[in-house]
Amino acid sequence: MLVLNERGLYCPRGDFHIDPRGAVEHAVITHAHSDHARRGSKNYYTAASGADLLRARLGRDLPMRAFAYGERFRINGVDVSLHPAGHILGSAQVRVHAGAEVWVASGDYKREPDPTCEPFEVVACDVFVTEATFGTPAFAWSAGADQGRDIFDWWDGNARKGVNSVLFAYSLGKAQRVLGVLAPWAKKPVRCHEAVTAINDCYRAQGVKLAPTRCLSEVGPRERLRGELILVPPSFLQTERAKLAGSSFETAFASGWTARGPRPGARWSRGYDRGFVMSDHADFEALVRTARETGAKRVYVQHRGNGALVRRLNALGIRAYPESALAPQAPGRGSRPPGPGSGPPDPGSGPPGQLALFS
Numbered sequence: 189m190l191v192l193n194e195r196g197l198y199c200p201r202g203d204f205h206i207d208p209r210g211a212v213e214h215a216v217i218t219h220a221h222s223d224h225a226r227r228g229s230k231n232y233y234t235a236a237s238g239a240d241l242l243r244a245r246l247g248r249d250l251p252m253r254a255f256a257y258g259e260r261f262r263i264n265g266v267d268v269s270l271h272p273a274g275h276i277l278g279s280a281q282v283r284v285h286a287g288a289e290v291w292v293a294s295g296d297y298k299r300e301p302d303p304t305c306e307p308f309e310v311v312a313c314d315v316f317v318t319e320a321t322f323g324t325p326a327f328a329w330s331a332g333a334d335q336g337r338d339i340f341d342w343w344d345g346n347a348r349k350g351v352n353s354v355l356f357a358y359s360l361g362k363a364q365r366v367l368g369v370l371a372p373w374a375k376k377p378v379r380c381h382e383a384v385t386a387i388n389d390c391y392r393a394q395g396v397k398l399a400p401t402r403c404l405s406e407v408g409p410r411e412r413l414r415g416e417l418i419l420v421p422p423s424f425l426q427t428e429r430a431k432l433a434g435s436s437f438e439t440a441f442a443s444g445w446t447a448r449g450p451r452p453g454a455r456w457s458r459g460y461d462r463g464f465v466m467s468d469h470a471d472f473e474a475l476v477r478t479a480r481e482t483g484a485k486r487v488y489v490q491h492r493g494n495g496a497l498v499r500r501l502n503a504l505g506i507r508a509y510p511e512s513a514l515a516p517q518a519p520g521r522g523s524r525p526p527g528p529g530s531g532p533p534d535p536g537s538g539p540p541g542q543l544a545l546f547s
């Protein structure tokens with residue numbers, strides 16, 4: 189039902205792409221991050237709660253239809269519906285149904301609680317196409333940590349010393365999650381970069397509760413910030429605006445990539461004083477658990493680092509393949525698809541090339 193072509197994940201029966209890498213006729217968009225939502229397509233389909241974000245990113249008059257989660261719609265006769273992915277506001281898994289099989293493409297997702305977006309929904313399917321951004325067992329997020337309190341304590345400690353706290357986070361999604369977990373703690377406004385402020389508005393318009401904020405553009409030329417939390421995109425320190433932080437500040441980064449922590453005695457990666465582990469992707473065990481919970485008989489794994497997940501799922505008796513197995517190959521080339529009872533393929537033996545042709 190889904191294959192991989194030069195534009196990405198494609199449904200030949202419905203002639204639509206999921207998160208296409210270029211301009212296409214029909215583009216189903218899982219969420220507004222720039223590596224998933226690109227300009228130039230003729231028709232866009234997305235989840236209603238993320239529609240404002242997509243317009244903010246791709247333009248006010250985007251040719252778009254927005255759907256509630258779970259609402260069925262058709263593209264060229266193929267049934268499609270969108271389901272919460274728990275990644276950022278409005279993020280969606282794509283359920284595709286035609287003939288006897290149900291396929292689900294996860295898009296980016298996480299299973300951890302996040303006060304700023306709809307929680308992930310397990311969608312039963314025959315075939316699951318999963319992301320695997322953090323697809324090795326080295327990545328494991330600690331459950332139950334109060335990230336809002338951790339960030340607030342860091343801010344508060346710095347403020348007592350008269351030092352500003354500069355927290356780097358991607359302006360769409362991560363920054364709002366920081367503001368969401370800080371909402372019960374923050375006593376005064378978080379100073380936000382303009383790029384963050386614009387996205388905050390989209391979240392608040394959907395009823396998401398964020399900590400109070402003030403835009404950095406409201407800071408006067410003579411005003412000196414002291415003891416403030418300044419929430420900015422990673423590029424901030426390379427800009428003139430960095431002067432706003434004054435001469436004394438501490439830095440931190442909120443990301444899943446900080447999960448491994450610094451080497452003993454070293455600073456956090458990229459020279460930050462602190463790292464807050466906050467991933468918007470599932471960690472390895474959550475990827476495994478989710479694939480099992482869908483009940484899928486076959487799983488295709490997207491992204492680099494898919495080997496460990498493919499191996500683990502195969503060991504659990506689920507037929508799993510790297511995404512490249514979805515790329516159609518010329519007849520007569522490639523290995524034969526596994527027949528009934530042939531068991532999981534050896535992941536080291538290469539993709540079962542023709543499988544997609546039978547899907």
Ligand SMILES: [Zn+2]
Pocket residue numbers: 219221224275296
């Ligand atoms: Zn994303």
Ligand SMILES: [Zn+2]
Pocket residue numbers: 221223224296
């Ligand atoms: Zn992504």
